[in-house]
Each structure stands twice: as C-alpha cells, then as structure tokens.
Amino acid sequence: QVHLVESGGGLVWPGGSLRLSCAASGFTFSDYYMSWIRQAPGKGLEWVSYISGVGSSKFYADSVRGRFSISRDNAKNSLYLQMNSLRVEDTAVYYCVRVGQFDYWGQGTLVTVSS
Amino acid sequence: DVVVTQSPLSLPVTLGQPASISCRSPQSLVHSDGNTYLNWIQQRPGQSPRRLIYQVSNRDSGVPDRFSGSGSGTDFTLKISRVEAEDVGLYYCVQGTHWPFTFGGGTKVEIK
Numbered sequence: 001q002v003h004l005v006e007s008g009g010g011l012v013w014p015g016g017s018l019r020l021s022c023a024a025s026g027f028t029f030s031d032y033y034m035s036w037i038r039q040a041p042g043k044g045l046e047w048v049s050y051i052s053g054v055g056s057s058k059f060y061a062d063s064v065r066g067r068f069s070i071s072r073d074n075a076k077n078s079l080y081l082q083m084n085s086l087r088v089e090d091t092a093v094y095y096c097v098r099v100g101q102f103d104y105w106g107q108g109t110l111v112t113v114s115s
Numbered sequence: 116d117v118v119v120t121q122s123p124l125s126l127p128v129t130l131g132q133p134a135s136i137s138c139r140s141p142q143s144l145v146h147s148d149g150n151t152y153l154n155w156i157q158q159r160p161g162q163s164p165r166r167l168i169y170q171v172s173n174r175d176s177g178v179p180d181r182f183s184g185s186g187s188g189t190d191f192t193l194k195i196s197r198v199e200a201e202d203v204g205l206y207y208c209v210q211g212t213h214w215p216f217t218f219g220g221g222t223k224v225e226i227k
Contacts, residue, residue: 024118045156045164045207046219059215095163101154103175105163 002104004096009109015087016113022096022106028053030074031057033099036081039094039108046092049081050099064090086113089092117142119210121219127227134195138208143188145212152211155184155193156218159204167206168193178189200226 008020020036036048049058049070058070069082079096091113096106119154120139128134144151155168166175167182171191195202203226208219 022185044205045158045209045218047216047218061215089154099211099216101152101166101169102156102164102216103166103169105165107163 002098004098004104004106006094006096006109009094009111010033011112011114012086013115014088014113016085017084017113019080019108020081020083020087020094020096020111024079024096024098025076027098029072029077034072034079036070036079036094036099037082037097037105038094040089040092043092044114048094050073051079062088083111085112116215117144117210117213117217119208119219121208121222123222124220125223125225127225128195128198129227130200131197134202134224136193136196136206136208136224138186138191138193138219140189140191140210142213144191144210145188145216148204153184153191154209154211155182156207156209157204158203158207159201162204162206171201195224198226200222 005023005027013017030053032053036049038046038048051070053074067085071080093108093110095108098104122137144153151171156164157167158164163178167178172184183194186194206222
C-alpha cells in the first residue's frame with residue numbers, strides 16, 4: 001500500500017528557511033516523478049515543483065523558482081523541498097504527491113510564514 | 116502553461132439530485148501516446164485531496180459509481196448522479212498531458 005508522509009513544516013519568519021521531507025513507501029520510489037503541491041488557506045491547489053525519478057530533471061513554478069530546491073534520495077525513498085527566502089505568500093499546506101497522474105497524496109504539512 | 120478553466124465556481128445541490136462540473140482546456144489534452152490525461156481530484160473538508168477519476172473516465176478504486184467522467188479533446192465533465200452528504204467539498208480537474216501539469220481553479224460543491 002502506497003504511503004506518503006510529509007514532515008518539516010512549521011512557523012518561520014519572512015526571509016527564513018525550512019526543509020520539507022516526504023517519506024515514501026509501498027512502491028518503487030525511483031520509478032516515479034514526484035512533486036510538491038501546495039494549498040494556501042482558502043485557496044486552490046498549486047503545483048510547486050516536480051522531480052524526475054532519477055533526479056536529473058526538475059521543474060519549478062515561477063513563484064518559487066530561485067528560492068526553492070527539490071531533491072530526492074532514492075536509497076532512502078525520500079523527497080525533499082528546501083525552501084529559502086520564504087515569503088508570507090508561501091504560507092500553505094504542502095503536499096507530497098506521486099506524479100502517476102496524481103494518484104497518491106500525503107496528508108500535508110503546514111508552513112506558516114509570519115512575523 | 117495550459118490554463119484549465121473549471122465551472123461553476125460554486126455548486127449548491129439538493130441531496131439526491133445530480134451535479135455536473137465542467138473543465139475546459141484551450142488546447143487538446145490528447146497526449147502523443149494517444150491517451151488523454153485529464154483527472155479529477157476531490158478534497159473533502161479538512162482532508163487531503165484524493166484522485167477520483169483518471170484519464171477522463173476511469174474511476175479510482177473505492178470511488179462510488181455515482182461519479183462519472185466524460186469528454187474528449189478540450190471539454191470534460193465530472194458528473195455526480197445523486198449527490199450525497201459525503202460529496203461536499205472541493206473538486207479540481209488537473210491535466211497531466213502538457214508540462215507543467217495544471218489544475219483548474221476548483222468547484223465547491225455544497226448542499227442547499
């Protein structure tokens with residue numbers, strides 16, 4: 001059974017950094033693109049970043065490019081999102097999602113950027 | 116980016132009555148492999164999103180058969196044949212044909 005468990009969210013000052021993690025299980029992790037998708041309070045879903053199975057291809061939304069960095073460790077079945085220079089508008093629940101046409105989602109981790 | 120347009124924004128429905136949500140793309144969502152990667156996502160209040168329908172019309176495991184997806188090319192529809200209380204929430208279409216994949220803006224289904 002596929003499980004995706006995010007961690008690492010929290011309260012951070014504007015300009016600060018956080019690193020999100022996603023622990024995956026129940027499938028061959030390296031076979032899949034993985035993504036981070038976020039949802040700001042009361043808003044819709046917004047994709048943040050994708051990474052290919054071997055980590056060689058990465059994609060970022062314009063809103064985070066240059067500030068966020070996605071990575072993965074296939075030996076540990078883990079996905080990461082390094083978030084730097086955080087802004088108030090980055091406040092959201094961040095979901096780890098398997099990009100097999102969005103078939104599996106984690107429970108999400110809340111990131112709050114506030115002074 | 117392919118901007119996928121969903122309508123309506125809000126959908127008040129009487130219990131037991133049907134509901135329909137539209138999703139439109141400015142360009143065809145038929146992939147070069149011949150498949151059409153248009154999916155529907157449900158998000159109940161306080162829960163994580165989950166996929167309901169993949170490749171236009173295929174229900175995911177455990178999804179009630181009152182949910183159906185249809186359409187082709189650029190126009191797609193999610194239908195609920197008889198709305199139940201547990202169907203309240205947000206519904207999103209998401210295209211997985213053209214990078215970057217994009218979500219519709221969402222439709223809020225609520226009970227009248």
